[in-house]
Amino acid sequence: MIRSRAWLPTPVFSLLLLFVWLLLARSVSPGNIVLGGALAILIPLLTHRFWDSRPRIKKPLKLLRFVLRVLGDIITANFEVAYLIANPWRKLNPHFIEYPLILEDRFTITLLASTISLTPGTVSANLRMDGKSLLIHALNANDEEALIKQIRERYERPLKEIYEC
Template identity: 85%
Template structure:
């Protein structure tokens, strides 16, 4: 007998693919369920060897706290950016910052870059080829070192703890 893990390497992804397929075709007909199930099994089966190893979450409660922190920061940053836009007399100081990374794993670097980009007013623009720094564009920067410290303390250190890097 074939082990379930061998033919279904990522069951959650397969279920998600099936649901997305059914929502895309807007039909729960038997034929669509069969076709969606076949795709949901075949796509992960054919592509899983190209994926990086998934990091182990060492501290799930810290991950929850991190997600809530990021959501709160997104809401606050939206108000700050709206204030900057609504007040044309306020002189904004856009700036590119080269952010030195403590993280080394590609997955956690991607999470950090995505977190920075999700927060309004900042965008991660580039990762150096050596993976040692991230180029970040910020809409309004008074102190470059303060922004680096803010990102390090609010986002990078918690990611390092969560994924035990």
């Protein structure tokens, strides 16, 4: 008996690949369905051993709250950055900050770095090789410690609670 997990290591990803293939082909012909289905099976089969395992979501409701918080922060930061740009007489204080990480799992560190980069005015620039700190560029960082505390409380601690790590 052949286990379905062996043929479809990531079934949701396979469905997404098939869907994207059909969108790119702009046709739902039998040939495109067969070709897209073959790609949707082969690509995950050939690449799944290179992927890191994702930690399990421990608190899904906190994840929803985290996503809503990030969306709100993105909207707020867009207005703040627009205000800074629209007022050229304001003196900006761009700064690189070395952010010490509490997180240890590569997946959650990637989520944190992506969240920081999604928020206008901040960009994750580099992760140290030892994985202990993240280099962040802030467009207007008046208080380095306040920014570190804000990132830790708003993003890093919730990620640590959400995922089992």
